[in-house]
Amino acid sequence: MSTTTVSTTRIRFITITAVALAASAALPVLVHLLPAGASGPIGPRLLPIFFAPLIAVLMGRPGVALITAALAPVINHLLTGSPAPAMLATLTLQLLLFAAALTVLRKPARALLPLLAPLAYLGAVLAVPHVLGFLTGFPWLSGLAVIPAPQAGALLLQAWPGLLVIALITFGMNRVLTKN
Numbered sequence: 001m002s003t004t005t006v007s008t009t010r011i012r013f014i015t016i017t018a019v020a021l022a023a024s025a026a027l028p029v030l031v032h033l034l035p036a037g038a039s040g041p042i043g044p045r046l047l048p049i050f051f052a053p054l055i056a057v058l059m060g061r062p063g064v065a066l067i068t069a070a071l072a073p074v075i076n077h078l079l080t081g082s083p084a085p086a087m088l089a090t091l092t093l094q095l096l097l098f099a100a101a102l103t104v105l106r107k108p109a110r111a112l113l114p115l116l117a118p119l120a121y122l123g124a125v126l127a128v129p130h131v132l133g134f135l136t137g138f139p140w141l142s143g144l145a146v147i148p149a150p151q152a153g154a155l156l157l158q159a160w161p162g163l164l165v166i167a168l169i170t171f172g173m174n175r176v177l178t179k180n
Contacts, residue, residue, distance in 0.1 A: 016056070017064045023052040024072035025079055032082070047162030049076065049091070050121060053099040054166060058113070058173040062103040069095035086145040090128055097124035097131075110178075114171040118163035125155060 027048035034042045043049075049072055056065035073083055073091040083091050101120040102113070109116055129149040136146060156163075 013063065016061060017067050020052040020056050020061075020064050020068040021071060021075060023055075024049055024068050025075050027051055028076055028082070029080060032080075043082075045158055045161050046165060047121065047159060049073070050095065050098060050162070050166060051169060053095055054102065054117060054169060055173060057099055057102040057106055058170065058177065060106070062099070062106075065099040065103065066096065069099040087147065089132060089145060090147050093128045093131060094121075094124045097127060110174060113174060114167045117166045117170040121159070121163060121166060122152070122155065125150065125159075126152065 028043055031046050031048040032041065032043050052072070053065040053069045056062070056068060070092060072095060073088050077083055077085070077088060098120050101123065102117060105113065105116050105120070126149050129146055132146045150158075
């Protein structure tokens with residue numbers, strides 16, 4: 001590979017990562033501008049912070065997806081104060097597990113991804129408290145806040161609109177990418 005090709009590839013990677021991070025910061029802000037209903041804030045129902053890593057994975061950019069997943073909660077916290085500090089580790093790990101699961105499933109199960117992407121979200125959310133509970137056994141991580149796993153039924157009731165959006169994004173991206 002020539003130096004020019006490497007530079008162009010790096011610049012493209014940095015640019016795509018910056019766009020994904022900007023989307024991960026902007027989408028939650030835009031969604032939180034919507035009025036909260038009787039069931040509380042709309043962000044946990046629509047899951048906007050998961051959209052940019054999802055799209056990055058679907059476009060074959062797992063590195064971008066993982067960087068976005070790792071940095072989006074911190075960037076959002078620094079810009080808006082949300083998520084709360086106690087939620088940073090939980091949300092970051094949820095995003096990382098979600099992006100990693102989709103990265104693994106993307107090629108062998110592309111046709112099933114509209115069904116598997118919402119399941120990847122549910123699996124990540126339900127697994128994170130157990131992972132964090134394990135990690136707090138290490139002395140240097142003992143201060144991590146471990147938020148209990150939600151009941152699966154309650155999680156589905158709260159997040160079904162976001163799960164539907166994740167499925168629709170995945171379905172639409174699959175159609176667009178398989179036509180090209």
